Amino acid sequence: MTDYDPADRPEPLPGQPVIRAVPHPDELNPRGITITCDRCGARRGWLLLNVRAHVFVRCRCAHEWNEPDLTRADCDQHYTEPDREWDDFNTAMTSLGYDGLLAGATWN
Known part of the structure; x- marks a missing residue:
């Protein structure tokens, strides 16, 4: 994980998507x-x-799936600004607790 500084962040390579990870602790019912x-x-x-x-x-x-009933606007509602970034997807999922280790865990 690196501390996020927009000035230091390189532009993604052509064809490389940027993935925004937005936590949503509540239920979803689009x-x-x-x-x-x-x-x-x-x-x-x-x-x-x-x-x-x-x-x-x-x-x-x-477990992960495409949810066609959710839009970018749904992510924007819960998104503030980037505060960190990772070099690869698996490290990000582990750091955020979505790698399977915390299956069944919830916080209030």
Whole structure:
């Protein structure tokens, strides 16, 4: 993990997407139906991954899926500004607690 300083951040390579990881501790119900993880049944404690126009939902059990009912605007509602960045996806997921180790854990 590196401390985030916009001045020091290199531009992504052509074709390399920037992924915004936005924690969402509450339930998600974009269609009026609460989203649940197909693998473990979790109903909250998500990480929203915004990749270009797509939003993926990641559970603490490490199950991840594209959620077409969520938009970039949904991520923007909970996004403030970047405070850190990682060199690779797996390190980011481990650092944020979404690598499967904390499956079933929730915080109030």
